[in-house]
Amino acid sequence: MKRILAFILALAMSLSLLTACGDNANKEQDKTDLPKEDTANDRSTVSKIAVLLPGSITDESWNQTAYEGLQTIAAQGYETAYTENVGSNDMESVFRSYCEEGYDFVIGHGAQYGDACCRVAEDYPNVNFFITGNAPEDVPADELPANIMFADYRECEGAYVCGVVAALMTKSGKVGYVGGGNNTTQQSDKNAFIDGVASVSSEIEVKTVITGTFDDSALGKETAIAMMEDGVDVILQTCDHTGLGVLEACSEKGVYCLGYTSDQSALVADGLCLTSMLVDIPYMISSQIDLIKAGNYGGQTFPGLHDGVVSMSAFSDKVPADVAEKVNAVIEQIKCGEVVITPNYSEN
Amino acid sequence: MGTGLLSASFLTALFASGVRQSIPLIYGSLGDAVSERAGVMGISLEGEMLFGAFFSYLVALRTGSLWLGVLAGALAGMLSSLIVAVWSVLLRQDQSIIGIMFNILAVGFTNFLNRMIFGTSNANITLEIFQPLAIPGLSRIPVIGEIFFHQNILAYLSVLLAVAIFWVLRRTKLGLQLTAVGENPKASQASGIRVYRFRILAYMFCGCMAGIAGASLTLGSVGTFTEAISAGRGFICLAIVILSRWNPLVAVAASFGFGSIQALQIRLQVQGSPLPYQVFVALPYLVTILALAIGGRNIRAPRELGVPFDKESR
Numbered sequence: 001m002k003r004i005l006a007f008i009l010a011l012a013m014s015l016s017l018l019t020a021c022g023d024n025a026n027k028e029q030d031k032t033d034l035p036k037e038d039t040a041n042d043r044s045t046v047s048k049i050a051v052l053l054p055g056s057i058t059d060e061s062w063n064q065t066a067y068e069g070l071q072t073i074a075a076q077g078y079e080t081a082y083t084e085n086v087g088s089n090d091m092e093s094v095f096r097s098y099c100e101e102g103y104d105f106v107i108g109h110g111a112q113y114g115d116a117c118c119r120v121a122e123d124y125p126n127v128n129f130f131i132t133g134n135a136p137e138d139v140p141a142d143e144l145p146a147n148i149m150f151a152d153y154r155e156c157e158g159a160y161v162c163g164v165v166a167a168l169m170t171k172s173g174k175v176g177y178v179g180g181g182n183n184t185t186q187q188s189d190k191n192a193f194i195d196g197v198a199s200v201s202s203e204i205e206v207k208t209v210i211t212g213t214f215d216d217s218a219l220g221k222e223t224a225i226a227m228m229e230d231g232v233d234v235i236l237q238t239c240d241h242t243g244l245g246v247l248e249a250c251s252e253k254g255v256y257c258l259g260y261t262s263d264q265s266a267l268v269a270d271g272l273c274l275t276s277m278l279v280d281i282p283y284m285i286s287s288q289i290d291l292i293k294a295g296n297y298g299g300q301t302f303p304g305l306h307d308g309v310v311s312m313s314a315f316s317d318k319v320p321a322d323v324a325e326k327v328n329a330v331i332e333q334i335k336c337g338e339v340v341i342t343p344n345y346s347e348n
Numbered sequence: 349m350g351t352g353l354l355s356a357s358f359l360t361a362l363f364a365s366g367v368r369q370s371i372p373l374i375y376g377s378l379g380d381a382v383s384e385r386a387g388v389m390g391i392s393l394e395g396e397m398l399f400g401a402f403f404s405y406l407v408a409l410r411t412g413s414l415w416l417g418v419l420a421g422a423l424a425g426m427l428s429s430l431i432v433a434v435w436s437v438l439l440r441q442d443q444s445i446i447g448i449m450f451n452i453l454a455v456g457f458t459n460f461l462n463r464m465i466f467g468t469s470n471a472n473i474t475l476e477i478f479q480p481l482a483i484p485g486l487s488r489i490p491v492i493g494e495i496f497f498h499q500n501i502l503a504y505l506s507v508l509l510a511v512a513i514f515w516v517l518r519r520t521k522l523g524l525q526l527t528a529v530g531e532n533p534k535a536s537q538a539s540g541i542r543v544y545r546f547r548i549l550a551y552m553f554c555g556c557m558a559g560i561a562g563a564s565l566t567l568g569s570v571g572t573f574t575e576a577i578s579a580g581r582g583f584i585c586l587a588i589v590i591l592s593r594w595n596p597l598v599a600v601a602a603s604f605g606f607g608s609i610q611a612l613q614i615r616l617q618v619q620g621s622p623l624p625y626q627v628f629v630a631l632p633y634l635v636t637i638l639a640l641a642i643g644g645r646n647i648r649a650p651r652e653l654g655v656p657f658d659k660e661s662r
């Protein structure tokens with residue numbers, strides 16, 4: 001009995017593996033049959049949309065907002081799907097399986113999906129791709145596949161403004177940044193935060209800790225506590241679940257903090273969350289549908305504060321009016337191009 | 349920098365954080381030490397911790413009682429470990445494989461339950477966690493008092509448990525029987541000790557401890573359940589148990605060591621350094637590997653650790 005059961009299970013497993021083999025055979029055919037020039041027209045219809053997420057949809061920030069964007073699209077009648085926790089060794093295979101299943105708009109939510117997407121996009125010229133992040137830097141712009149849209153959205157503009165807020169609100173002269181690490185968007189956030197602080201005063205120290213994980217809320221809490229022991233009194237976190245621990249520590253100890261990707265002021269007591277840097281990911285994702293229908297979808301765009309994709313949430317009551325005025329002035333300067341924040345991806 | 353790295357206040361805060369971060373590790377490694385003595389590896393600690401974390405949060409939230417939450421966490425860990433115990437001991441399957449698959453199941457299942465019950469947004473329901481309890485008299489000792497005697501009740505409980513387990517293992521008949529089961533189950537079975545029962549009960553104890561470890565994360569640290577909150581701590585416990593040679597008291601010290609290095613790497617980053625952050629993140633794990641390499645020379649595991657025992661074999 002055990003043997004029969006084991007045999008059936010083994011058969012089921014092998015059959016599921018065989019579907020992957022089948023894909024490779026078809027792929028060869030696609031490459032030779034379809035000429036690349038003719039695909040612009042084919043790509044302007046959308047019916048099935050999928051998103052690859054680096055984390056889980058309950059993080060109150062990065063992944064959850066993409067999920068919400070997907071829900072908006074689904075409400076308009078499109079068929080949608082998503083996969084969470086897609087790490088670097090799964091990226092390419094998940095992209096390919098969605099393409100094979102007939103999805104015509106596939107989104108990689110994060111700059112880290114760029115390389116895998118480039119490899120896959122060449123094999124599926126009929127599928128539209130979107131990456132919420134900058135294009136791979138080692139590839140010249142004209143060699144990027146034509147069917148990928150890179151939204152090099154300027155989240156760092158929001159981080160810069162957070163730096164300004166932190167610098168104006170600190171009493172101890174020390175502010176902190178807690179990051180999760182590992183991709184270019186995070187690095188540009190950290191560097192922009194430091195620049196924002198420096199634009200107000202060069203005397204203020206910025207303490208940065210990269211926790212290396214987006215999932216460890218207990219570690220986030222201890223990190224924030226360590227910073228507070230060093231005298232930090234305003235902290236920006238950009239690390240999803242780990243960041244929730246940071247906010248919890250700030251709430252407990254009565255320290256100012258800044259939110260990330262969505263308005264996190266409800267998570268922190270007493271207006272301690274001064275403001276949050278918002279990225280309207282739902283809008284960024286749902287607005288792509290119209291662009292696809294317009295045809296010739298692809299290339300690079302640079303959404304930011306100027307078009308409302310990046311914005312700041314309302315200030316809490318702890319922010320005095322004169323600080324709010326100065327910060328709003330900086331926001332206007334960025335919007336009209338007087339102050340230009342170029343993303344700095346260096347790790348140190 | 350103002351106060352300097354070796355100042356009393358910096359070290360006190362660092363080690364106090366080290367104690368806080370060691371609490372889940374202590375519970376986990378105590379449970380694993382008992383279970384491995386009996387011959388069953390605690391690979392599924394991570395999953396049991398997650399079950400404990402989730403259910404302790406759920407019950408504490410609904411009942412308003414933190415202690416009921418801890419109890420629920422312990423029960424959840426214990427009951428979930430029953431699955432692994434039955435497969436590993438009674439059905440004699442490979443303990444590593446069962447353990448790893450259980451961990452994968454636990455992540456998926458707790459995430460599923462989390463979303464089903466709380467929707468995709470529960471981060472704003474934060475509980476009032478266990479507060480630090482100052483031990484009268486002892487907490488006034490300079491430095492040491494601040495570090496060790498100003499922690500929450502789960503910390504004190506973990507140390508008391510470690511002493512109790514050490515005493516049971518070394519000084520009681522029960523402890524001797526447990527050790528015998530792990531060293532020579534055939535002889536033990538022949539002399540009347542029920543090997544299967546001992547192993548299953550030892551493993552359920554491990555699950556219970558892992559559940560409390562999970563509860564210490566949600567009810568003693570963060571105050572809410574976030575997905576995958578255990579973040580690999582269960583696996584660190586496995587290394588700690590080996591490093592401490594299955595001795596509960598040394599396991600407490602080793603857990604404290606790991607927790608302190610984690611606290612140190614954070615503070616080193618705060619101080620600022622040209623080194624890439626990955627060096628700091630890896631530091632606690634590097635030190636663990638080094639410790640195992642240096643101190644792991646004459647480590648003698650329980651002889652039949654990980655070997656399924658067949659009652660009927662000759």
